[in-house]
Amino acid sequence: MFSLLRKIFTWWHNSTIGTWVFTSLNGEKVGEDDQGNVYYHEKKGKKRWVIYNGEIEASRIPPEWHAWLHYTVDETPVEQPPVVKSWEKEHQPNLTGTVDAYYPSGSLNAAGSRAKTTGDYEAWTPNS
Template identity: 50%
Template sequence: MAGLLKRLVTWWDGQSIGTQLFTARNGTKVGEDAQGNVFYRNDDDSRRWVIYSGQNDSTLIGPEWYGWLHHTYDNTPEDAPLAHKAWEKPHQPNLTGTAEAFVRQGSLRRADVKPAADYEAWSPE
């Protein structure tokens, strides 16, 4: 019961009831990526969408499926895999706001940098 109530009032974690009904009525499953996200399209291929396996975060989708979702590629990555260069790094989601986020050397957000204490506080006279 709690799962049903959560799906009725939230949209950011998986699919809502409305999306599930729309998918059941109009969707054709075309594939699934390594993260467990499931991709669908309608009969005339004018709409393409994804049902996330967890939290709805578009940065979790790799470039192959992202290109298919946005009609850049006609074929799914399962039908026509993209050729990757040897120098390409694997896809990473956006890490902004997490502990793994990139911070530049010298940033006060880094654990190895301590704020300088060689200043004198200003006080008005």
């Protein structure tokens, strides 16, 4: 019961009932990425959208699918597979706002104190 209520009234856990109904009536699946996110476009229109597999986090969309969603390219990565560069790294989730977020030393949320200035800073003073 809780799962059904969560699906009806929240959007941040998964797609809502409205999205599911719109997708089933108007959507046509065009592909899926390696994380299980499913991409759709409208049968009789230009809308494009994604149904996330799990947590809804925009940084989980690979660059090639992002380009397709934002009309930068017309071909999906299924039609035109991306060329993997040797310098590319694996995806890392955006942890901002979570317990695991990065806080530099000297931050109010991190233990420690800010490093002292090293003498390369000279305060501006107006000509008197």
